[in-house]
Amino acid sequence: MEGINFTENRSLVALLAAILPLFSFVFILSSKKGGGASVALSTITLSFLLSMYLFLQIWNLEPEHKQISWFIIGNVQFYAGVLLNNLSVLMMVLVTGISVLVHIYSREYMKNDPNIHRYWAYLGLFCFSMLGLVISDSLLLIYLFWELVGFSSYLLIGFWFSKHTASQAAKKAFIMNRIGDLGFLTGIMIIYTKFQTLDLHSLFGEGGLISTSTFESNFWISGSQQMPAIWLSIAGFAFFLGAMAKSAQFPLHTWLPDAMEGPTSVSSLIHAATMVAAGVFLIARIYPVFDPLVLDVMVWIGAFTAFMAATIALTQNDIKRILAYSTISQLGFMVMALGIGAYSESIFHLTTHAFFKCLLFLAAGSVIHQLHHYCVRNSHDFDYQDIRLMGGLRKRMPIAFWGMCIASAALVGLPLTSGFLSKDSILISAFEWAAAREGIFIVLPWLMVLTSWLTAFYIFRLIFKVFFSESREIKTDKMMQISDSPGQMTYVLLILSFFCTFIVFSVNPATFEASWLWKGFQVTSIKEISIFHWLAPLILNLGAFALILITYSIYVPGREPKLMQDTWLYRISNREWFFNEIYNFVLIRSIEKLSLLTYGFDRIIIDGIVNRMAALTQTISVISDWFDRKIIDGLVNSTGSLSRYIGRFFRNFQSGRLQHYLTTMLLVVLSFFILSYLI
Amino acid sequence: MIPLSHFMLISAGLFCIGLFAVLTRRNAIQVLIGIEFMINAAVLNFVAFGKYDKISGGGQMFALFAIVLAAAGVAVALAIILNVYKYFKSIDPSKTNTLKD
Numbered sequence: 001m002e003g004i005n006f007t008e009n010r011s012l013v014a015l016l017a018a019i020l021p022l023f024s025f026v027f028i029l030s031s032k033k034g035g036g037a038s039v040a041l042s043t044i045t046l047s048f049l050l051s052m053y054l055f056l057q058i059w060n061l062e063p064e065h066k067q068i069s070w071f072i073i074g075n076v077q078f079y080a081g082v083l084l085n086n087l088s089v090l091m092m093v094l095v096t097g098i099s100v101l102v103h104i105y106s107r108e109y110m111k112n113d114p115n116i117h118r119y120w121a122y123l124g125l126f127c128f129s130m131l132g133l134v135i136s137d138s139l140l141l142i143y144l145f146w147e148l149v150g151f152s153s154y155l156l157i158g159f160w161f162s163k164h165t166a167s168q169a170a171k172k173a174f175i176m177n178r179i180g181d182l183g184f185l186t187g188i189m190i191i192y193t194k195f196q197t198l199d200l201h202s203l204f205g206e207g208g209l210i211s212t213s214t215f216e217s218n219f220w221i222s223g224s225q226q227m228p229a230i231w232l233s234i235a236g237f238a239f240f241l242g243a244m245a246k247s248a249q250f251p252l253h254t255w256l257p258d259a260m261e262g263p264t265s266v267s268s269l270i271h272a273a274t275m276v277a278a279g280v281f282l283i284a285r286i287y288p289v290f291d292p293l294v295l296d297v298m299v300w301i302g303a304f305t306a307f308m309a310a311t312i313a314l315t316q317n318d319i320k321r322i323l324a325y326s327t328i329s330q331l332g333f334m335v336m337a338l339g340i341g342a343y344s345e346s347i348f349h350l351t352t353h354a355f356f357k358c359l360l361f362l363a364a365g366s367v368i369h370q371l372h373h374y375c376v377r378n379s380h381d382f383d384y385q386d387i388r389l390m391g392g393l394r395k396r397m398p399i400a401f402w403g404m405c406i407a408s409a410a411l412v413g414l415p416l417t418s419g420f421l422s423k424d425s426i427l428i429s430a431f432e433w434a435a436a437r438e439g440i441f442i443v444l445p446w447l448m449v450l451t452s453w454l455t456a457f458y459i460f461r462l463i464f465k466v467f468f469s470e471s472r473e474i475k476t477d478k479m480m481q482i483s484d485s486p487g488q489m490t491y492v493l494l495i496l497s498f499f500c501t502f503i504v505f506s507v508n509p510a511t512f513e514a515s516w517l518w519k520g521f522q523v524t525s526i527k528e529i530s531i532f533h534w535l536a537p538l539i540l541n542l543g544a545f546a547l548i549l550i551t552y553s554i555y556v557p558g559r560e561p562k563l564m565q566d567t568w569l570y571r572i573s574n575r576e577w578f579f580n581e582i583y584n585f586v587l588i589r590s591i592e593k594l595s596l597l598t599y600g601f602d603r604i605i606i607d608g609i610v611n612r613m614a615a616l617t618q619t620i621s622v623i624s625d626w627f628d629r630k631i632i633d634g635l636v637n638s639t640g641s642l643s644r645y646i647g648r649f650f651r652n653f654q655s656g657r658l659q660h661y662l663t664t665m666l667l668v669v670l671s672f673f674i675l676s677y678l679i
Numbered sequence: 680m681i682p683l684s685h686f687m688l689i690s691a692g693l694f695c696i697g698l699f700a701v702l703t704r705r706n707a708i709q710v711l712i713g714i715e716f717m718i719n720a721a722v723l724n725f726v727a728f729g730k731y732d733k734i735s736g737g738g739q740m741f742a743l744f745a746i747v748l749a750a751a752g753v754a755v756a757l758a759i760i761l762n763v764y765k766y767f768k769s770i771d772p773s774k775t776n777t778l779k780d
Contacts, residue, residue, distance in 0.1 A: 654779045655779055656777060656778040656779025657772065657773050657775075657776045657778075658775070658778070659701070659702050659703070659710075659772055661778075662702055663702055666698070666702070
């Protein structure tokens with residue numbers, strides 16, 4: 001990195017863009033309470049401008065890769081650096097762009113919160129880690145930022161930590177993500193063992209180590225290194241596990257709906273548009289590592305997640321929960337698309353999804369915000385996130401309504417929206433993939449079509465319940481008090497609505513092949529079958545329109561329909577397929593039992609052994625003490641006292657008196673004579 | 680003719696009296712007298728045994744020597760007693776115990 005030439009050193013620019021939010025985090029936390037909005041907003045805006053600059057510099061041009069030596073372990077040199085290619089600059093613009101909008105939105109939405117400065121600081125930390133994640137060039141660095149992203153998400157979910165559910169949700173999200181992190185770490189270790197490097201470019205780049213490694217009779221060979229072929233699959237599964245936890249794929253999806261306990265703006269930025277896409281991003285970034293087996297698993301997990309989340313979203317009543325399940329469902333689409341090899345389609349959907357899901361959340365947040373204010377003003381207490389209690393807001397909040405409509409249309413994939421392009425591209429790829437594979441695989445595209453139809457149902461159920469008919473809680477005369485949210489929030493909705501239209505991504509609203517974004521990642525792996533290119537969107541849209549009409553007829557007349565409420569299907573959906581209960585029963589209970597067992601083992605066996613040892617030692621000590629005192633000391637002392645007694649006895653003879661001496665002599669002589677006489 | 684055993688018994692009696700005096704008297708002069716008793720018991724034995732040496736009279740000769748020696752010894756002992764008296768202001772032998780230690 002010699003010479004600070006601004007146009008040359010694009011990696012420095014990227015670094016600066018990532019560091020700015022960190023600066024905001026540190027600055028706001030160290031400054032006084034209550035402020036921070038302007039610092040956070042200005043740094044993220046600057047970051048966005050830098051990202052835009054990089055995007056223009058690098059998109060479809062030469063990728064940038066700069067690294068410096070980081071540290072050395074043994075003989076292995078580790079590098080840290082910046083890798084900028086189409087994928088990372090796109091993600092940078094996406095993350096910073098949506099962050100800017102959410103920052104603007106939050107200024108109004110989070111106004112009057114007593115801990116607002118923490119909010120801004122955490123947002124800064126999140127943006128820093130997310131940007132770091134997308135520009136890092138080494139698996140180790142990505143892992144670091146991966147953890148940081150999880151941590152800042154934890155902080156923001158638990159932002160209102162005084163609320164019990166919020167702190168529980170934060171912990172749940174963190175722990176679920178730890179499971180994925182374990183997978184990620186395992187994958188890193190396998191890759192490191194195999195290649196002795198964690199550098200993305202040399203591993204996954206053109207002609208990199210992964211693509212040049214070969215298979216020979218069940219051995220995975222690269223250079224002189226070889227290990228059983230199964231390790232490649234294991235590494236793939238391990239990385240996929242990490243992505244599954246972050247992108248809320250079955251069976252690790254249950255944290256995302258609970259994460260809605262955080263502020264709505266956070267849900268919008270982190271748990272809909274950017275962070276959850278990190279899993280998809282990771283899969284895309286290390287795509288060559290996945291072998292066909294892992295890809296197949298990815299397909300089915302993604303498809304199942306998409307379907308399951310859509311069925312759950314059908315019957316939820318919390319506005320944010322519906323959107324959360326819709327997010328999981330769309331993430332399932334992306335993962336499935338990656339699994340079938342539709343790389344560019346998946347990234348395309350990731351991008352469009354980020355905008356329309358962000359808009360959905362912010363519009364929902366706008367509704368929640370206004371209803372909350374209504375509650376506070378009229379001291380009228382009801383659950384202002386429950387769509388059963390809402391209604392009739394169409395006239396009162398037109399901008400939120402239209403924003404939501406456009407975003408929903410994009411989510412469903414109706415024509416003229418961005419979702420039409422990206423979602424249909426995924427479906428078409430799925431049909432083509434199934435046609436190439438034949439057999440049971442034909443189920444997959446139809447499952448995805450069904451999921452899309454369900455999407456149409458649940459999202460328009462939400463819209464009709466919230467914006468049409470009458471509210472159950474708010475009297476008609478009081479409805480006049482409710483209006484669209486204040487300026488800044490509404491402008492953000494308008495901007496995002498614009499980004500949900502086809503015009504941003506393609507000049508031609510009918511085919512995704514015309515999209516610049518899709519072309520940017522194009523890989524031709526699946527044989528094109530042209531019939532699907534008009535059939536799939538047609539099937540999808542006809543079904544979706546029909547379902548929207550049905551939904552309209554069910555929900556708009558205003559009576560609460562008792563639609564299959566007593567059937568087991570409804571119950572499964574409403575209780576979210578009982579995943580929380582199953583996890584609680586199978587995992588948490590068994591872990592508790594195991595803990596009790598190990599606790600008992602600890603207490604009885606380990607503590608028992610320790611205590612017995614202690615008692616034994618004590619007894620031995622007492623014995624040795626006694627032995628010391630009585631025997632050893634006794635011997636010494638008795639020797640001493642014996643000589644003392646002997647000395648005392650003989651002293652008596654040394655009286656110094658002549659006559660005593662003489663008496664003694666007489667006695668000695670006499671006893672000598674007596675003895676000699678006797679013997 | 681007086682048998683030898685009578686001499687011996689007298690001599691033993693004299694010796695014992697002398698010994699008793701030496702061991703028990705509280706006066707150095709009396710102790711000295713006891714010593715004289717014991718010497719004379721020996722001298723009596725010399726004279727009695729002189730019966731077996733009638734020609735050269737060795738027993739008598741030794742008796743004379745012993746008497747002379749005893750006299751010399753008494754002279755020395757009396758001198759010591761005088762000095763003891765000067766030093767201790769007493770001639771009780773039980774008081775002169777500086778011999779110990």
